[in-house]
Amino acid sequence: MIKAGIIGGSGYTAGELLRLLVNHPQVELDFVYSTTNAGVAISKQHVDLLGDINLSFTDMINPDVDVLFLCLGHGRSKAFLETNTFSKTTKIIDLGNDFRLENDHKFKGRDFIYGLPELQKEKIKSAQHIANPGCFATAIQLGLLPLASSKMLIDTVHVNATTGSTGAGVMPGGTTHFSWRDNNFSSYKVFTHQHLDEIHQSVKELQTSFKSPIFFIPNRGNFSKGIYATMYTKYNGSEEEAKELYISYYKDAKFTIVSDSEIHLKQVINTNKCILHITKKDGMLLITSVIDNLIKGASGQAIHNMNLMFGLEEKIGLELKASAF
Secondary structure (H helix, E strand, O other): OEEEEEEOOOOHHHHHHHHHHOOOOOEEEEEEEOOOOOOOEHHHHOHHHOOOOOOEOEOOOOOOOOEEEEOOOOOOHHHHHHHOOOOOOOEEEEOOOOOOOHHHOEEOOEEEEEOOHHHHHHHHHOOOEEEOOOHHHHHHHHHHHHHHHOOOOOOOEEEEEEEOHHHHOOOOOOOOOHHHHOOOOEEOOOOOOOHHHHHHHHHHHHOOOOOOOEEEEEEEOOOOOOEEEEEEEEOOOOHHHHHHHHHHHOOOOOOEEEEOOOOOHHHOOOOOOEEEEEEEEOOEEEEEEEEOOOHHHHHHHHHHHHHHHOOOOOOOOOOOOOOOO
């Protein structure tokens, strides 16, 4: 059994990670570290786990776990690793943004690999440390990678993507309060969202010649989970050629599917899937991408990476089904 530890266990992402790990047949949860909740039963914070987990949060760390998941706020993983030591054999998966960019991959003798399985599965298999991608970055990259891989990004890319309220984290704020979010819609960080850096990084890794801008408008939706992203850009081929390109690129992907029909969020909520739809009109290729922001965009992808790192079947612990209603 793989012994797993979690650092920072009270947020939405950690809640999903716990739900998945306690049902993973090859994992034993060793500890969940939280200084603010030490001694409190995990099921008191994550009430959906009542009856599934008997552990309490702890302020003690086992440095010899097989895998460590960092579910800390952005910018806090480096600080944690500065002051805490783990075994050289402990694999680390960071769900924050501290190590996603190339300039941040190396830290205190560790080399972090960007953990998007559809981009670099083989590197992940041999990695010791993983930087898990961002949720928006996951949905958008999966929509663009086939074009970049074939050197077919020839002009500006326009992206409009909407996320649920869980994307803002568990701490309440002015734009996450129910009475503000309900029956409402707004944009934020227009053209400046932090996930753009990792999107550009991956696209240019596949197509170094791509110099055009990616204009990204992130939106807040009045639902709790999921990301619905649309991307459009000039494309010289036919719609059928584009569909064949995407199907070919993802032929060996376990969780990314190209749909013939138009898609919607409920197809992916509570799953590790990304579903894509491709259409072309007036010279513009439109790619629609849907994911669950907390699973495929965070905790599910982290477990997918763990499975690859330990040589397990990719889907183990992630064979989750969406509800049609």
